Amino acid sequence: MFCETYNESLTHAAASGELSLAERExxxxxxxxxxxxxxxxxxxxxxxxxxSIAANSEIPATLIPRVRVALNNDEPAPQRRSFSFLxxxxxxxxxxxxxxxxxxxxxxxxxxxxxxxxxxxxVVQNSPERTSLNPARTSGVSxxxxxxxxxxxxxxxxxxxxxxxxVPPDExxxxxxxxxxxxxxxxxxxxxxxxxxLDLRPGxxxxxxxxxxxxxxxxxVLSKWDSEDGTK
Amino acid sequence: MQEFILIxxxxxxxxxEKGEWTREVERSALRSEFEERLADSxxxxxxxxxxxxxxxxxxxxxxxxxxxxxxxxxxxxxxxxRFRAWLVRxxxxxxxxxxxxxxxxxxxxxEWIREQERTRTTEFETSPEFQQHLERAxxxxxxxLRLVLLLSAMDGHSLEEVAMLLAIPVGTVKxxxxxxxxxxxxxxxxxxxxxxxx
Numbered sequence: 001m002f003c004e005t006y007n008e009s010l011t012h013a014a015a016s017g018e019l020s021l022a023e024r025e026x027x028x029x030x031x032x033x034x035x036x037x038x039x040x041x042x043x044x045x046x047x048x049x050x051x052s053i054a055a056n057s058e059i060p061a062t063l064i065p066r067v068r069v070a071l072n073n074d075e076p077a078p079q080r081r082s083f084s085f086l087x088x089x090x091x092x093x094x095x096x097x098x099x100x101x102x103x104x105x106x107x108x109x110x111x112x113x114x115x116x117x118x119x120x121x122x123v124v125q126n127s128p129e130r131t132s133l134n135p136a137r138t139s140g141v142s143x144x145x146x147x148x149x150x151x152x153x154x155x156x157x158x159x160x161x162x163x164x165x166x167v168p169p170d171e172x173x174x175x176x177x178x179x180x181x182x183x184x185x186x187x188x189x190x191x192x193x194x195x196x197x198l199d200l201r202p203g204x205x206x207x208x209x210x211x212x213x214x215x216x217x218x219x220x221v222l223s224k225w226d227s228e229d230g231t232k
Numbered sequence: 233m234q235e236f237i238l239i240x241x242x243x244x245x246x247x248x249e250k251g252e253w254t255r256e257v258e259r260s261a262l263r264s265e266f267e268e269r270l271a272d273s274x275x276x277x278x279x280x281x282x283x284x285x286x287x288x289x290x291x292x293x294x295x296x297x298x299x300x301x302x303x304x305x306x307x308x309x310x311x312x313x314r315f316r317a318w319l320v321r322x323x324x325x326x327x328x329x330x331x332x333x334x335x336x337x338x339x340x341x342x343e344w345i346r347e348q349e350r351t352r353t354t355e356f357e358t359s360p361e362f363q364q365h366l367e368r369a370x371x372x373x374x375x376x377l378r379l380v381l382l383l384s385a386m387d388g389h390s391l392e393e394v395a396m397l398l399a400i401p402v403g404t405v406k407x408x409x410x411x412x413x414x415x416x417x418x419x420x421x422x423x424x425x426x427x428x429x430x
Binding site for chain 1: 263266270271274275278279282283286288291292295296299300303304362363366367370381382383385386387410413414416417420421424
């Protein structure tokens with residue numbers, strides 16, 4: 001047991017292994033403290049030895065092979081999974097934002113198709129029996145233009161001259177009736193349209209005006225007697 | 233760019249997509265780098281676990297678990313010091329969790345006593361009785377003090393390295409070490425006196 005004055009400091013010194021000058025001098029002069037200090041040093045030495053044994057135990061030979069087997073059976077590194085979670089999170093956020101934006105735009109626009117209207121089923125295709133919604137487009141042109149367009153259509157038959165028309169079933173029947181009517185009266189329609197394009201009625205020839213010939217005006221001089229008595 | 237694939241003799245090349253091949257190559261590179269550190273890191277993990285559990289079999293289990301976890305996170309832990317610090321923390325945590333399992337603790341204590349009886353020696357400092365008392369006293373220390381004590385007692389660990397492993401200042405390591413040793417001395421003093429007076 002240390003002297004009361006040095007009890008604390010010598011215990012501290014034994015634990016830390018550092019002795020001050022005053023402590024050294026006291027140990028040199030005090031035998032009980034020297035013996036107690038030696039005991040404390042032995043205790044700490046035993047603790048350190050025991051700690052060293054405990055902390056540096058031999059590694060079992062089976063540990064590394066076990067770890068290798070476990071690694072071989074283990075799935076790929078999860079940091080890639082966390083990366084993919086990030087990518088999927090971003091992608092889903094973008095898709096959600098796009099969907100919300102699209103919904104907002106759709107709700108702000110007027111409906112393209114009236115809800116009460118039936119869905120279009122009849123399709124009038126670009127065929128020889130096709131119907132144009134605008135007859136003036138074919139017949140309402142000047143003869144020269146019509147010839148040109150026909151020639152163009154003949155030279156390039158693959159290109160469609162008119163768009164396909166999608167109409168509801170009730171309008172499809174009316175459209176077919178109109179097409180038959182138009183086919184029957186095609187000649188008259190073309191004639192009327194051509195006349196319209198030339199601003200003339202049917203059966204009236206266009207006015208032809210000959211060129212005006214400009215000649216010098218010649219005024220003959222009157223005889224003298226004719227002018228005096230008025231008789232010849 | 234041309235890709236080279238290593239195929240073991242007698243095996244057939246697995247049919248993998250390009251992305252899968254890239255992942256496989258990355259994984260192989262990680263694995264070979266991890267293998268280089270395996271011997272060193274396995275001893276660290278085992279000893280930390282052993283210091284807590286006082287049982288080789290349990291410590292081996294914990295070391296394996298910690299190393300597999302370390303490999304899973306190895307892409308982020310390639311820095312050597314960071315890896316070792318992470319491994320120490322994980323091994324210590326896993327070992328503490330295992331220690332808290334009361335059923336296992338009972339079995340371990342019984343096994344420990346049997347093991348000590350088999351290898352009883354007369355040397356005081358290295359006697360199994362003292363070692364048993366010491367390790368019990370260590371188990372009663374606060375976790376922070378116990379880990380510093382263990383790491384400092386491991387071969388080749390300076391105070392600076394312990395500070396780096398635990399990401400604390402060297403001064404903190406010194407003070408924790410001092411208090412840990414002092415507490416151990418308080419617990420073991422009576423036992424030592426009794427033994428030496430016999």
